[in-house]
Amino acid sequence: MKERLQALQQEAVAKINEITDDLKQLNEIRISYLGKKGPITEVLKGMGALSAEERPKIGAIANEVRTVIQEKIEQKTKAIEEAIIQKKLASEAIDVTLPGRPQFLGSKHPLTIVIEEIEDLFIGMGYEIAEGPEVESDYFNFEMLNLPKGHPARDMQDSFYITEEILLRTHTSPVQARTMVGKKNKESFKIICPGKVFRRDDDDATHSHQFTQIEGLVVGENIRMSDLKGTLEVFAKKMFGPEREIRLRPSFFPFTEPSVEMDISCMMCAGNGCKTCKHTGWIEILGAGMVHPHVLEMAGYHSKKFSGFAFGMGPDRIAMLKYGIHDIRHFYTNDIRFLSQFKPSMD
């Protein structure tokens, strides 16, 4: 009997091994060997003829054979199911190199990128952002900035007038005067003022009748020119790289005294001289100076007690230098082939 059972086991295992992918056949094998009418059951039925001693031994062997066949079938079933899934997945493979569904990416205008970067830099240094009207009075645009009617420096910036007394502002400097006038308690403050400005220039590669400016103004009881220099150095290194050096050259603006222009060492050639810096190694970036005492006085600040510094720069020019743009008109044409080049993450 023992031999019979072992032979059955061998026979069944061989049959199971023969099957490759047919679950139905496997089930048939299960029924034919393990079912109620199967040969193992048949063998067990004949156990009555055995001695009481033999019976449990044979019973154990029969159970073992059952278990072996059962496990073998389960293993096989699992393997076949696995293979079926693998086959299905293989058939579902895709070409991952096909293009994805395009998302239309919005973008900031390059001038906005530059302006926001400068705003954030100065906000970090405790400045607030002040704003003023783009259509301005002659009074704030010129007179309050020490440019009385007939002043020769008015020639420097021919303007768009709407009436004799109202014009499109020629610089963001009137916001200086407005802010000082608006400070009821005549306290210290730090502001920057970004905005659009307008001048009577014919549009060409380097001129635009409309462009942007950022003005900065710090007024306090002990503001020194060295503070201006230090502040501008921080600005230059942040905007143009930590290896930049700055230099101040004397200049003239009616609303500051002393007045300076700030150059930075050329970022294209590291100061060795190239086309961008006209072989001087330096690039002019902004105008600045100590607030003229007349400007302080006109706005109600005592010039004996208070001093201040102011600076003004052109985001258009800064963006042109930073990104290598050679025509200012690109900023205002809004060609998407231009606009698309300024990605949010890039600097």
Next chain:
Amino acid sequence: MLVSYEWLSEYVDLNGISPKDLAEKITRSGIEVEMVQILDKEIQNVVVGHVLSKEKHPEADKLNICMVDVGEENPLQIVCGAANVAAGQKVAVAKVGAVLPGNFKIKKAKLRGVVSNGMICSLAELGMETKVVAKEYSAGIFNFPSDTKIGQNAMEALGFQDAVLELGLTPNRSDCLSMIGVAYEVAALLNEKVHLNVPQYQAGPKSTTELIQAKVEVGSPLYVLKAITNVKIGRSPMWLESRLMKAGVRPINNVVDITNYILLEYGQPLHAFDYNKLNTKEIIVRQARDQEQLETLDGIIRTLTSDDLVITDGTKPVALAGVMGGSNSEVDAQTTTVILESAVFDRQAVRNTSKLLGLRSEASARFEKGIDMNRVIPAVEMAAAMLEKYAGATVCEGISMVQTKDSKAITVQTTLNKINGLLGTEISTKEVLEIFNRLGFSTVETDGMFTVEVPTRRWDILIEEDLIEEVGRLYGYDRIPCTLPKEETTIGQLNRVQKLRRLAKRMMETSGLQEAISYGLTSEEKSKMFSLYSESVQPIELMLPMSEERKTLRLSLIPHLLDALGYNLARKNEDVALYEMGNIYLPSANPEELPTESNHLAAAMTGNILNHPWQGETKKVDFFYVKGVIEALCEALGISEHLNFVRAENEGFHPGRCADIVLESKNKIGVIGQIHPELEKTWGIKETYAFELNFTQLTALSAAKIRYKEMPRFPGMTRDIALVVDKQTTHAELQETIVKAGGKLLKSVALFDVYMGDRVGAGKKSMAYSLLYLDPERTLTEEEVIKVHDMVLQALAEKNGAVLR
């Protein structure tokens, strides 16, 4: 201002400093040197030659064969094409092997069979601009004075072994519009002294006042005349012509050249009248009379007004004061007696006249920007001395002068504390005194207080801060340390509106739009289109526009975005989505007040919003895409419930696809729609949708403060309904009914289908909604929901005639 290095070295010792180094030094301490031109940089082997003979070229009408003595053993045969070449002339000869500007090398050549051993040069060929070359030589070759040494280096003979520095002067430094002014500046930088020439001449026998008397009615604080007789008009000496040319001034004749020379040297404009053309022995400065006429030296007849200042001979105007002389008193070849005028005129009067008549001259520029009163007399005396020497003239003794304002130096005070306090430096008293000394300002120091006498030549220095700037720039801005303000710490941050503006811009970009920036000025026609305001709001116009295209201030951003779309489409950029945030300008009722500026947000889109053809997903922009952009923005701003879209017909939009965006059901603050197809044609655009919002008004709404609500713990129940209604019934109307009837238990209502077609019948449509009922506090029973839902259906039937489908 063009400054000759050679001329400058007459006043200041420039030994040991090259023109380039000098330029750098000047630039660093305050005056930008825009260019340094080394005149003989590229020129070699050009000498003075004597034309011995000239013969016509046998084969060419326009060529001459010249024999030219260049100081060598044999004269050179040179073929010359200049019309003005003649035997006996002293000329500039570029010999074989010479190099001219532009690396032009002179070789031995054959011209129509005749050998030419060099070239006779014009000054243009030697690098001088034609417009500054004397007229008789500007079209041909240049002639040296007859006493010029043959064989001499021609550049040396011309005075062109020199460098010219071009100064870019800021308005405050017009004291450097003269060689003497520049000399003082350079002397201060180099710590050198200024050497001035003293005018010397033999006066007499007549005195100036015998010939002429000056009278001033108005407009001239200092007016000086000097008479010169026996003037012989002729050519100026070479050195004088050379200096004029280097300064950008064309030589004319000795009298004119000398007045121009004095202008350049002293910064003092002089004018010369032909004495014999004056009707009386008086020169009177007075206001012009209205409609009075004067033909100026440029041959134009000028009609004057009482704002102009004129010089008269007692009967008629003979010059426009400070601007230009009159033809009727012009010095010419027959002139023998001249009256020199040296004066200071009222700045504003000169400015007005030159601006009004469009007449800007070297003289008027200086009168406008400032004149050193203490140079008025030295300048005219030096001119007299030069006329004696170079025009064989006899100088009359004395001057005729009217002075109504004194010419004293002013005194300005400052302190060491103030200097160092403003600059942030630690400059010593000694250093400050040294700087004032270098500037030539006599200074007295007591206990840290400096009392500085500022000479009249530096009329830009009026207050303490001006002095501090002088100290700072000569001390060197490089030596100022870098510090940061020692003020109290302040909090820097964006204000609420600034934050919202940035948020709105980021929302537009998140929605796939690109930011545009366009001009505030536009044409009159475009400025009136798409305005959110009533027709009575007229755009603001410029007084003097530069062009029709940029004449008027905008009232809407949409035309500018459509311009940009048209520009892009013309360049085959088909899918364009642009937004702009910027101001529009509303006139105020009172034209003396500033306009109101409103910040607007606008967008325009055309082409695809999804372009993914290989998966069959391509979608064009439509009304609802653009509306979704606005809804997302309002969601982000937390103001969704305040805004409604109301069907409207607005000019410029498709009449059936346009809505007003209305705030709190009453104020129109925006518009959305498809651009009218007819209008699209004029812009060259296709199926474009746009919106514009008054962002200033949007930000006036405050979003509710964030207050966290517990998430519902109990399930809700959903009921879907499909309603058949008249085609005209709007979604907004149905939604309103549902929300009102649904009461507190109705949590949300969502439209999920709109159908028009045969199955619902003509004039009808089907609208399907999903309604969610929910009570956050407990589980709703079936009965409760049925009760509310029935009320909703009943209300829909009653109010909107809706039938369940």
